[in-house]
Amino acid sequence: MWTMKDIRAKINDIAKRRGIFWGAYEIYGGVAGLYDYGPIGAMLKKNILDLWVEEFVFKDGLMLVDAPALGPEMVYRASGHLDKFSDYMVQCKSCGHAFRVDELLKDFVEVPDELTPQELEREIKRHGIRCPDCNGELGKVEEFHLMFSTRIGLDKIGFLRPETAQGIFVNFPTLYRINREKLPMGVAQIGRAYRNEISPRQGVLRQREFNMAEVELFIDPEAPFPENILDDIAIPLLTREGENIKISALEAYKSGLMVGYIAYYIARIFEFFKKLGIPEDRIRFRQHHRGELAHYSSDTWDCEILISRGWTEVTGISYRTSYDLERHMLHSGADMRAFRRFDEEREIEVTRIVPRMEILGPMFKGTAMKIARAMEEIEHYSGGELKVEVDGKTYTVPEEAFEVRKENKKVSGERFIPHVIEPSFGIDRIIYAILELTYYERPDSGYKVLRFPTKIAPMKVGVFPLMAKDGLDERARELLKTLRNSGIHAYYDESGSIGRRYARADEIGVPFCITVDYQSIEDETVTIRERDSTEQRRVPMKELPRLIRAMERDEVKFDELGTPVQ
RNA sequence: GCAGGCGUAGUGUAGUCUGGCAGCACAAGGGCCUUCCAAGCCCUUAGCCCGGGUUCAAAUCCCGGCGCCUGCACCA
Known part of the structure; x- marks a missing residue:
């Protein structure tokens, strides 16, 4: 096997050589903490994010938004980042x-x-x-x-967001309306965030500009939790007390270890990472210690993946309570509350003060209207004269200047500030973890393979003519065109021996390689080779688009294809 | 930001101590050959992190910067 340092060097080597990622602005000496994704890396990222949207946005019916990365000072004063960061x-x-x-x-x-x-x-x-x-x-x-500051226009101070979340919080009133005032409401956002790390190290694991995918789930903290969304798959947990346990989301919730929605996301995230090719025993969820909690969080569980550097946080699930909405309500004055409808309309008796303007008017002249309005605000009346404060002055209103009416009022609900559950994914760390954990060296030859799941593989198919002559090359190019026209990301390679081309494909995790040989010209079949087993099967060319898409969706397995070769 | 180590084609390295034509392997591109797992042969492309100094001459010595690695500190 290899040592831990080796694997990192090997990943960085393959990443640069084959176009996954590399340090940005290299020709100018580079900038620590900034990276470029190359053609393979950018596709890998896109595929991971597509799967993320599928899993966390579409399946749960959430809303996807896209807010600016640049924001005015007030936003980050309100969010607390300016103070805490x-x-x-x-x-x-x-x-x-x-x-x-x-x-x-x-x-x-x-x-x-x-x-x-x-x-x-x-x-x-x-x-x-x-x-x-x-x-x-x-x-x-x-x-x-820790935040990058800049100028908006001539004189306004602006900051680059240290997390995408604020772009959702500030839009809560609008989003709540668009969601037709229903909770729970989930809003997702994918984007870059910026943190001016003093000394970024550890390659892509700690960057100054990084990719996040976040969900803000707004809930009514008093609403009953829908237990039936939790399943009973055992998940490895490491509690604040340092206890390693393997229990299901349902048990975790029922035992009171965590709130229901955190349990829900822990289970969903666990499944998500398995789909990305992370082995189950490399995933765990660790609860933050009290002192470790961010300023906005009351409970946080990190999803950690075990890579060469040890357990590495790739996703955090935080219970942000009503912190953010409350802060924005305070700083902006906007109403960030949601409406909680009672099961039945309630009738409550209210005391209403009705000013008698014919007495108030002559008594207070110009301020009479203001005083009257302040009187109407009063909810409790215990007899006698009223003391009312207007513009910093206290006025005494005698009993004869108003009526007290007891009225029955219908109340159908109440306003409250929703709480927020936030799963926050560090996309770059996830990409790196996938690279390390899908990296494999063939035991016989030592050739390098990235065993990406087909779903996220940047390149799905390589198309090779066995020989670049005798019409095989033309036929292979035609096949390439057919595959591309049916939406399959495929490429053509005729250079070097066939084995060399397979090896090249393995390095960027191409799951399937198709070889057009002499038999293809005769009977319109080709061989298709699977990356992980290196086995080949012969299938009719015209079925390829359908079969490859089916394998991508796990509907067809490779060994169900055509007939085995040799 | 501090301390130490390091920086040579795309990748990995030799050369640096002791200044004197920058070499090798792999990869990549072209060609020959080749009927399924990095075969072989020929050719080609491509490099001393950046800037300054010392010197007849700097990859090599000195200074500064940048980057990477390790540790410290910092870190949702």
């Missing part, structure tokens, strides 16, 4: 360790967040704070932003 750091001059200034000052200064870097530096000096590790002298205070 930027810190003042200070570094020790002798041992080099970096510390968050607010941590160092928390015992000395009440609100370190409100100070400028210069003031923070002064505070550090004033209190004689030194390096907690080695007692060395601390250096300059530097601001550290």
Whole structure:
């Protein structure tokens, strides 16, 4: 076998050589944390995302949206990213360790967040704070932003989104209306997000610009959870207490380990990754420790895949509560609430204050209208005169200036801020994990193979003439055209020996190779070779488009095809 | 950002210490040959991370930058 470091080098090698991914802006020396997807990688990504949409959007009837990556400052002030994603750091001059200034000052200064870097530096000096590790002298205070900032137009500050989610939250009122005011409501978005990592390492696993696919599921926290959507397939879990257990989504929910919708998504994600070619025993779901939770989350389970670098987070499922909608409601003033209809209309007695304008008018002149409106807002009346506040002043309204009416009011429901369950997929990490876990070296020859599931394979079919002469090449080109016209991503290769062409195909995970040989000219059949078994079967040419599409959908298995060769 | 290591065709490497024509293998392209798993032969394409300095002469020595790797720190 290979060592862990080997496999990474091998993936990077094959990725660059065959056009899956490579470091971006290479001719200018590259930029850490930025990568290009090449022709194979871009197709692989597209196929994975298509499958994602199929699984998580179509199957559950969610809505897909596409919001800008660039947003105004207010959005990220509201979301909390501006506060939580930027810190003042200070570094020790002798041992080099970096510390968050607010941590160092928390015992000395009440609100370190409100100070400028210069003031923070002064505070550090004033209190004689030194390096907690080695007692060395601390250096300059530097601001550290995890968000990329830019300018919108001439003077407006803008940020590149650190997650796609906010583009959904800010649109909640519109989306809720489009969804005809029904919950649960699921909204999905695929797009790039940006984080200015200090020091991105680990290749495509930690990038500054990366691809996400997110679902925001808006729910009524008081609505009963539809248990019947949970199945009983056992899923490996690692709880906050460090316990490794294998229980089903249904059990996880019933035991109270997690809320129902997290259990639901854990099961769906587990199935999704298996479809992508990740072995079951390489997948687990790990619950975040309390201190590990993001600022918006009350519970998070990460889906982790075991690759050469250890368990790696590829998807997070967070219970975001009503945090985001609440924050946007507060900052924007927009109504982010949903309406919860009661089972039956309720009749409640309400107290209504009805101002008598003929008395109020002469009494308060110009402010009478404002006072009247404020009186109407009052819900509880306990007798006597009323005190009403208008524009910061308190007015006393005598009893004779209003009537108190008890009325029966019909109430059909109430407003509340929905809670959000968010499964968030890191597409680039998923792609990398697939590459590592589908990578295979043939034991006899050492030739490299990427065993992509047919569904996500960038190239479905290679078409080869056995010999590039005697009309075999023309016939193969015709077949290529037929396949392409029926929507199959196929390519043609006549260079080198047939074995070399198979090997080339294996490296980019082409599941099937078709060879046009001398018999093809006579009876219109070709051989089709399966990547993983390297076995060949002979099938009629005109059935190929149908058969390949059927195999892609797992409706037909390779060994059910035509007749075996040799 | 710090410390250490490294950077040579698409990929992997030799050459760097001790300055003097940049070599090999694989891959790729063309040709010959070849009737199903990287065969062989001929030809071709293609490289010293970037910038500056020292020197008659720099892949090689020095300085700066960039990138990668490892560790520290940071990290939904």
